[in-house]
Amino acid sequence: MPISVKDLTYTYNPGTPFETRALDGISLTINDGEFVGIIGHTGSGKSTFIQHLNALIKPTSGQVLVDGEDINESKEKAALRMRVGLVFQYPEYQLFEETVLKDVSFGPKNMGLSEEEATQSAKWALEKVGLGERYYGRSPFELSGGQKRRCAVAGVLAMHPEVLILDEPAAGLDPVGRREILDIIRAIHSEGTTVIMVSHSMDDVARLCERVIVLEKGKVALDGSCAEVFGQVEKLSAMGLTLPQAALLRDRLNKRGFDLPESIYTIEALSQALTEKLKTR
Amino acid sequence: MLNNITLGQYFPVDSPVHRLDPRTKILLTVALMVAIFVCKGFAGFGAIFLFILLCVRLAKLKLRFVLRGIKPIAVIVLLTFVLNLFLQSGGRVLWHWWIITITVDGLRTAVFMAIRLLMLVMGTQLLTLTTSPIALTDGLESLFKPLSKIGFPAHELAMMMSIALRFIPTLIDETNKITQAQKARGADFESGNLIRRAKAMLPLLVPLFVSAFRRADELAMAMEARCYRGGSGRTKMKPLKYKKRDLCAVGAYLAVLGAVLVLNIFKIGVL
Ligand SMILES: Nc1ncnc2c1ncn2[C@@H]1O[C@H](COP(=O)(O)OP(=O)(O)O)[C@@H](O)[C@H]1O
């Protein structure tokens, strides 16, 4: 289910003093099975962009095509939103039911599944995020921060989306919580789901994603594989973005006369390249 | 849907009217209402309308913004017009059918009353369009301060009002976000009968209340941490001060009031 965006433009509050052009002529395609990271400065339009991908926002101009069809022409918006699952930033703020199980079954029930099927789906999703049976009957408001976040992610997973979009899934969590949620996302991707992840952390993006899209002032500034994007040191720092730690170290070493390839951006690759360099010296 | 709520419809530009002391603007708005009620004829309304136009011009507003405030009370204006039209009698009969009679006096009163209401709305619109809600509360607090001697909680009310005003955009924002998030989970807020729709609001209202209470809690804590202890002895970062332009504004108003009174006394354009 490829998603194609054509010349997408979006303006908040048009015709008022608060007019903001959040997106400005974005065109790109996201293919099946990809793991795409979206990075960019605060206010660069990341959150606005992803809400277009399941028709929560109607473009000011341009098109969003899912499976070749313009989603804003289609009447089946609810059905689409289940196929393209969107987890908002701080999704724990949308929990509302009395129990974890009920909250996670909210999505599947809206899909028109029977009570029983919905519960099945919810249990499956909770298992995926590592919340076992003993959490089913608890109030979602009693969970820890990381657990709440995982519960909210399960709420979207339970609809079995073909594309999963997450807005800053690790924001505001402690290191353990971060790792847990990122491992879950990685596992979901490895089972065949297309994943689009908005993130502030270059290291998370470098570790998980295959492709990186950099947004700047509502435009696509860079789009390519991790190696391609994280090789563009000047361009990234001009936009006020940092590099992943390993790429940063690689860059500093190169400035001191090491001749490491620009395509290195992970700790593993860096340590391997360095060992070889040092051996041959 | 929530974008249509223009509470605090403050239009943020820099203009001489915006820069007036909020107290001046509040008092002048009240005074303008008095003038509108004192006015007895169409010529006087003309003078007041010119004054409003002048303010709109100086405030860099468009007349259309001021007129927008009329929409919510259009029904009341219409009702007033119709009632006066049919119930007032006197003068030449213009139209008669069964028990309905429209007379010249009726028509005149109806138009007069409708214009009066429209003028009142335009006057108050002018205040809210050119004064930020925070400045408005500041002004009100300062005006009501003398009453605190007899136990009127001027500071507390002003503080509550500014907190409420401060959080309305936040809550609207949050409502939008939660609505979007639940829609992403397939929630349907639009279709179904009334009971179904009310039930569909639950996934929106619960998180909203939870977060409102959390915010209130955090705010109270933060205020206490910064030693907030109520109004007594509290000073202002930007104390209100009357300037020359406030005097000019009062002068302009007095000119209009004078014109209205003169027109009244000499019965120019008076009913
Ligand atoms: N609900 C909104 N109303 C008005 N402007 C908004 C709204 N949401 C975002 N914006 C503006 O749109 C731009 C892009 O914001 P956003 O998509 O949230 O960026 P990011 O997620 O990359 O931080 C910003 O300038 C922001 O101020």
Ligand SMILES: [Mg+2]
């Ligand atoms: Mg964002």
